[in-house]
Amino acid sequence: MLLDPYFFAEQVLNSLQFSMLLFLLAIGLSVVFGLMDYLNLAHGTIYMFAAYVAFTITQLGGSFWAALALAPFVAAAVGLLLYFLLLKRVERSGHLAQVLLTVGIIYMGTDLMRIAYGDLPKGVAQPDMLNGAVNLFGILYPSYRLFLIGLGLVVMIALYFALERTRLGALVRAGVDDRATAETLGIDIGKVFALVFAIGTYLAGVGGVVAAPIFGVYPGMDVTIIILVLIVVVVGGLGSLKGAILGSLLIGFADTFGKILLPQFAMMMIYLVMALVLTFRPTGLLPARRFSTSG
Amino acid sequence: MMSMMANRTFVRRAIGVALIVAALLAQRFSGFFAQELIAEAAILGIFTLSLDLLATCGLVSFGHAGLLGVGAYIFGGMTVLMGLPPALAIIAAVLGGIVISFLVGLLAVRTSGAFFIMVTLAAAEMFYAWGFRSKLFNGADGMGGIPRLDLKPIGLDLDNPEIFALLCIGLCVVVWLLLELVVASPFGRTLAAIRQNPSRVAALGGRVFAYRLAAFTASGAIAALAGAFKVQHTNFISPDLVSWFVSGDVLIALVIGGMGTLVGGPLGAAILVILKEVLSSSFGHWYLFLGAIFAFVALALPRGIVGWLLDMIGRLSQRKAPAGMPGSSAEAEQ
Numbered sequence: 001m002l003l004d005p006y007f008f009a010e011q012v013l014n015s016l017q018f019s020m021l022l023f024l025l026a027i028g029l030s031v032v033f034g035l036m037d038y039l040n041l042a043h044g045t046i047y048m049f050a051a052y053v054a055f056t057i058t059q060l061g062g063s064f065w066a067a068l069a070l071a072p073f074v075a076a077a078v079g080l081l082l083y084f085l086l087l088k089r090v091e092r093s094g095h096l097a098q099v100l101l102t103v104g105i106i107y108m109g110t111d112l113m114r115i116a117y118g119d120l121p122k123g124v125a126q127p128d129m130l131n132g133a134v135n136l137f138g139i140l141y142p143s144y145r146l147f148l149i150g151l152g153l154v155v156m157i158a159l160y161f162a163l164e165r166t167r168l169g170a171l172v173r174a175g176v177d178d179r180a181t182a183e184t185l186g187i188d189i190g191k192v193f194a195l196v197f198a199i200g201t202y203l204a205g206v207g208g209v210v211a212a213p214i215f216g217v218y219p220g221m222d223v224t225i226i227i228l229v230l231i232v233v234v235v236g237g238l239g240s241l242k243g244a245i246l247g248s249l250l251i252g253f254a255d256t257f258g259k260i261l262l263p264q265f266a267m268m269m270i271y272l273v274m275a276l277v278l279t280f281r282p283t284g285l286l287p288a289r290r291f292s293t294s295g
Numbered sequence: 296m297m298s299m300m301a302n303r304t305f306v307r308r309a310i311g312v313a314l315i316v317a318a319l320l321a322q323r324f325s326g327f328f329a330q331e332l333i334a335e336a337a338i339l340g341i342f343t344l345s346l347d348l349l350a351t352c353g354l355v356s357f358g359h360a361g362l363l364g365v366g367a368y369i370f371g372g373m374t375v376l377m378g379l380p381p382a383l384a385i386i387a388a389v390l391g392g393i394v395i396s397f398l399v400g401l402l403a404v405r406t407s408g409a410f411f412i413m414v415t416l417a418a419a420e421m422f423y424a425w426g427f428r429s430k431l432f433n434g435a436d437g438m439g440g441i442p443r444l445d446l447k448p449i450g451l452d453l454d455n456p457e458i459f460a461l462l463c464i465g466l467c468v469v470v471w472l473l474l475e476l477v478v479a480s481p482f483g484r485t486l487a488a489i490r491q492n493p494s495r496v497a498a499l500g501g502r503v504f505a506y507r508l509a510a511f512t513a514s515g516a517i518a519a520l521a522g523a524f525k526v527q528h529t530n531f532i533s534p535d536l537v538s539w540f541v542s543g544d545v546l547i548a549l550v551i552g553g554m555g556t557l558v559g560g561p562l563g564a565a566i567l568v569i570l571k572e573v574l575s576s577s578f579g580h581w582y583l584f585l586g587a588i589f590a591f592v593a594l595a596l597p598r599g600i601v602g603w604l605l606d607m608i609g610r611l612s613q614r615k616a617p618a619g620m621p622g623s624s625a626e627a628e629q
Binding site for chain 1: 402409412413418420421425554580581582585586587589590591592593594
């Protein structure tokens with residue numbers, strides 16, 4: 001089956017498309033973890049929330065593009081609100097208090113969405129202009145999925161320049177590598193972190209909107225994705241853009257090809273990849289410098 | 296400082312005794328249905344203790360349901376599929392827990408922190424994937440008809456919920472006392488030292504890897520024991536036992552009660568079981584309330600109920616202690 005080059009190429013594209021979605025969530029989680037050592041499991045809740053906002057916007061007659069423009073901002077606003085009201089309070093209480101708090105937020109978020117929208121999955125229509133398929137060297141591939149791949153690439157490149165070429169990027173890198181020294185030099189890491197958190201939740205929101213036409217919108221979509229994203233983050237290594245990219249690609253491919261090669265044990269492939277990576281690189285493939293030694 | 300540590304140990308054990316008395320009173324004076332809850336809480340209590348033993352050396356597992364599942368599936372397989380006596384199956388379950396956790400530990404304890412959390416999750420999820428498809432154990436539908444330990448020769452009928460609940464309380468107490476001894480032993484002190492500063496222990500010649508592996512293996516044995524009793528309680532086995540929700544539950548129970556306090560686990564287990572029962576019978580969307588309570592505990596008592604009590608008592612006794620005494624009570628056992 002995999003020997004058919006057309007089928008193979010199609011699956012490669014599917015993998016890429018899923019990798020991009022994973023990346024949109026993983027980068028926020030990874031940098032937040034890298035910068036503040038904060039384990040924010042509620043990152044997926046923001047993703048789910050954005051998907052519901054997108055659903056509401058399209059229900060009210062707005063287009064997909066309107067949803068894509070607005071919903072991530074709403075998600076980022078809610079994310080920041082959550083951060084200042086709740087998450088910030090356990091910043092120094094350790095991972096366990098953070099897990100307990102964010103699992104609490106997951107439970108509340110899921111039930112709130114259930115109350116507001118019911119248990120059944122909702123659909124968000126693809127934009128009309130991306131409804132067709134594109135002929136790529138003989139493979140007919142859905143334009144919407146191609147658009148997703150393109151979007152992911154654009155975000156990756158934008159983030160690369162933002163991190164490597166801007167002042168904020170330098171502050172983030174300094175904070176991830178050595179927070180104490182950065183603070184001694186007068187950098188307000190708290191402020192940098194709030195900004196990074198906002199950008200991270202914004203991108204999770206983008207992920208939620210673009211995922212909605214493919215996977216649907218339903219309570220529990222947050223948990224489904226967050227496990228995969230956490231795996232991406234540990235496989236890639238904490239706090240680094242390159243790590244998040246590599247991790248997303250590995251897990252995106254492992255998931256897609258796992259479903260083809262071992263349809264009964266699709267998740268197994270992902271966990272196998274993770275076990276292998278962590279056996280040889282206990283801190284992930286490309287972690288930020290601070291995390292590159294085992295602790 | 297030594298006296299303050301002794302003080303903390305005393306308070307922890309006093310809480311433990313109070314909890315045992317409360318459990319026995321509840322068992323004695325409550326109806327049929329409450330017996331099921333008591334047994335459930337006691338088994339979850341054993342499970343939290345196994346997680347807390349591992350936490351002694353600074354490792355937090357997010358896949359402990361996998362080790363619970365090892366005990367559960369071995370017990371179910373031996374009794375239902377092979378028709379062997381339950382007593383033998385319990386022993387086999389614990390031995391199986393030791394073997395599997397040793398093998399998983401060889402890989403897992405090389406990592407720590409968030410990485411350890413994810414490796415253990417991965418291991419458990421692989422087990423879940425197997426259980427989900429296993430024809431032998433009826434896959435996702437699960438397998439019923441799992442018998443309980445036969446103690447009729449000594450006059451105890453474990454099919455009677457009251458007697459089963461008592462046995463589970465007893466077992467939880469035995470495991471707790473055992474772990475109190477372990478934590479106070481040189482082995483336990485070394486584990487605590489590893490939690491505080493693994494590189495310093497390594498520099499002093501301590502074999503960090505071996506100690507962590509031993510803690511993980513012992514923890515697996517206890518988790519498997521809890522699993523063997525969990526399936527006796529429900530008479531039913533399914534991959535849901537191994538899902539990460541179960542790993543999350545035990546972790547949450549432990550964090551609510553207070554990690555690193557031993558007695559906190561069973562206390563948190565009792566609270567979680569009661570909370571779920573009360574909320575689910577009172578509200579339609581009860582996860583909303585459960586989530587709010589989790590968030591509240593995380594914000595108000597980040598070190599758990601017992602951790603909070605110990606901190607408070609430590610502060611009170613410090614006020615009495617002469618000024619300039621180094622170290623707070625929190626540091627003494629941290």
